[in-house]
Amino acid sequence: MIAAYAPATVSNVACGFDVLGFALDEPGDIVGAALAEAPGAVIAGIHGDHGRLSWEPRRNTAAMAAQALLDRLGTRQGVALHVHKGLPLASGVGSSGASAVAAVVAVNELLGRPASREVLLACAMEGERAGCGAPHPDNVAPALYGGFVLARPADPPDIVRLPVPAGLACAVLHPHLEVETGAARALLGDTVPLGAAVQQWGNLGALVAALFTGDLALLSRSLDDVIVEPKRAGLVPGLAAVKAAAREAGALGCSLSGSGPSIFALAADAAVAARVGEAMRVAYAQAGGGVDADLWISPVGTSGARVVAGLAEEA
Amino acid sequence: MIAAYAPATVSNVACGFDVLGFALDEPGDIVGAALAEAPGAVIAGIHGDHGRLSWEPRRNTAAMAAQALLDRLGTRQGVALHVHKGLPLASGVGSSGASAVAAVVAVNELLGRPASREVLLACAMEGERAGCGAPHPDNVAPALYGGFVLARPADPPDIVRLPVPAGLACAVLHPHLEVETGAARALLGDTVPLGAAVQQWGNLGALVAALFTGDLALLSRSLDDVIVEPKRAGLVPGLAAVKAAAREAGALGCSLSGSGPSIFALAADAAVAARVGEAMRVAYAQAGGGVDADLWISPVGTSGARVVAGLAEEA
Numbered sequence: 001m002i003a004a005y006a007p008a009t010v011s012n013v014a015c016g017f018d019v020l021g022f023a024l025d026e027p028g029d030i031v032g033a034a035l036a037e038a039p040g041a042v043i044a045g046i047h048g049d050h051g052r053l054s055w056e057p058r059r060n061t062a063a064m065a066a067q068a069l070l071d072r073l074g075t076r077q078g079v080a081l082h083v084h085k086g087l088p089l090a091s092g093v094g095s096s097g098a099s100a101v102a103a104v105v106a107v108n109e110l111l112g113r114p115a116s117r118e119v120l121l122a123c124a125m126e127g128e129r130a131g132c133g134a135p136h137p138d139n140v141a142p143a144l145y146g147g148f149v150l151a152r153p154a155d156p157p158d159i160v161r162l163p164v165p166a167g168l169a170c171a172v173l174h175p176h177l178e179v180e181t182g183a184a185r186a187l188l189g190d191t192v193p194l195g196a197a198v199q200q201w202g203n204l205g206a207l208v209a210a211l212f213t214g215d216l217a218l219l220s221r222s223l224d225d226v227i228v229e230p231k232r233a234g235l236v237p238g239l240a241a242v243k244a245a246a247r248e249a250g251a252l253g254c255s256l257s258g259s260g261p262s263i264f265a266l267a268a269d270a271a272v273a274a275r276v277g278e279a280m281r282v283a284y285a286q287a288g289g290g291v292d293a294d295l296w297i298s299p300v301g302t303s304g305a306r307v308v309a310g311l312a313e314e315a
Numbered sequence: 316m317i318a319a320y321a322p323a324t325v326s327n328v329a330c331g332f333d334v335l336g337f338a339l340d341e342p343g344d345i346v347g348a349a350l351a352e353a354p355g356a357v358i359a360g361i362h363g364d365h366g367r368l369s370w371e372p373r374r375n376t377a378a379m380a381a382q383a384l385l386d387r388l389g390t391r392q393g394v395a396l397h398v399h400k401g402l403p404l405a406s407g408v409g410s411s412g413a414s415a416v417a418a419v420v421a422v423n424e425l426l427g428r429p430a431s432r433e434v435l436l437a438c439a440m441e442g443e444r445a446g447c448g449a450p451h452p453d454n455v456a457p458a459l460y461g462g463f464v465l466a467r468p469a470d471p472p473d474i475v476r477l478p479v480p481a482g483l484a485c486a487v488l489h490p491h492l493e494v495e496t497g498a499a500r501a502l503l504g505d506t507v508p509l510g511a512a513v514q515q516w517g518n519l520g521a522l523v524a525a526l527f528t529g530d531l532a533l534l535s536r537s538l539d540d541v542i543v544e545p546k547r548a549g550l551v552p553g554l555a556a557v558k559a560a561a562r563e564a565g566a567l568g569c570s571l572s573g574s575g576p577s578i579f580a581l582a583a584d585a586a587v588a589a590r591v592g593e594a595m596r597v598a599y600a601q602a603g604g605g606v607d608a609d610l611w612i613s614p615v616g617t618s619g620a621r622v623v624a625g626l627a628e629e630a
Binding site: 153160162189193194198200201202203204207218222 | 517
């Protein structure tokens, strides 16, 4: 049994809808992989999903991703996967992407590392098809590589790793709501005002520059979404209050994580992130309509997915 | 008499509509400034404009910019300006912006350099109001600072200087057409498809990253405008043929400069830029409907506007 860990990811990052994401250090998912007799990838166990994920390989992101890797390698070797969910489903922190990435990293290690990271990325994106119907790289790429990753839309996408300013940390508030990515996408409509689009790409260009130069003041001014978040704000009652509290407590910026309901805030260091997270929790308790929420504080994770030890006994 | 030079600039740069520009080394405009008795900025001479620019201070970008600087400094000192146009009007290479920048740099030098570059930029932007009705930084900022400059829309805009990969050079073909910025803007409409906007900001984010890392292959893939240029292509008959010829000859990318009619191409070095420019010239001679064109080859200019000697005799 070989096991691999892949972290939660924040996609969109305010101004980078569908092209930008970053990894946390934790929480994350672990997938264990073992050799099996019959060809193909099967699910041998799922833990932590409260019975909600499908064991059917073609409807499970981890199995889909592992199968894509087996196909790419041209092997008839069989693998059995044990999925340990550390991430809640449909929470906006890349849960399905983390399972897909952990699965391909574990299977690749099990088979003696025949595949490059570029191949692993492509296979993890195939796994994402099971989760959201289309292969998007904005969660799986940072889950695999760590740090900030820009995915320039193309076939295949250009994966551009961006520097992480030293100490940059994140607070994520996870309200116990579920937002389906498809429903959140349907809110957006087909067109956007040209002026808003110019503002958005000006913000994204400045955000990329700020990551390279470490200019946190510019990063902060750039963390503004004038297109997507305004249309999705109604999905998460209390969002405005949480955002205001985060900024008041010293956050560089605060916005929906992915399509929500999770809300992320970036901060200059872990101590500020902890204060920011506590302010977000308090604000949500007052404004969130009585819905419970989890709070995670983590550095922006620079190491990405990795092989881990110690799963054999549990699996 | 003090004189200052400001270079031509390429704005938009394919995927950076209204937020990105870069400077050439040449051609450019020169503005001479001398002390005058009456308060305020006046035009004492204009050369190279074929009599087309207004001498009325409130309708002349150089005088408007100089007046903004005098106002900002709170001085009743008078200045007389001699404008030497090296750039054709309404050509898409920042002609009015170059005059505005050269004027403020010359007047600032004449007065003992009381103003910072940030103040000079704000005053040059005021000058641009005379040229296009709104203060846009995407030509004046690179004309003043040199290199690539991203202007994040805000009030005031964030001016973000970006690195220039060593050797990067440019060919600009200037068809003898005139495109009014306002008319070119009216073609754009008020909305854009969301999918195209995502493609555009993915390209811009990748372009900014490519400038920091010097990844010319990524830069090349990012130099694509899926929103603005398709709507303006009809303004410049032959554009498609020129773009194809430029790419064929080794250009990293080719698109309209500003709102046209000039067409720029970026190349890895000056030798390639010269070959690319010649290919563009030949293609335009065949496809441009018999319209004459100028061709300029220049490094991407990293020095921006500067005080120059030797104008006293001519003025």
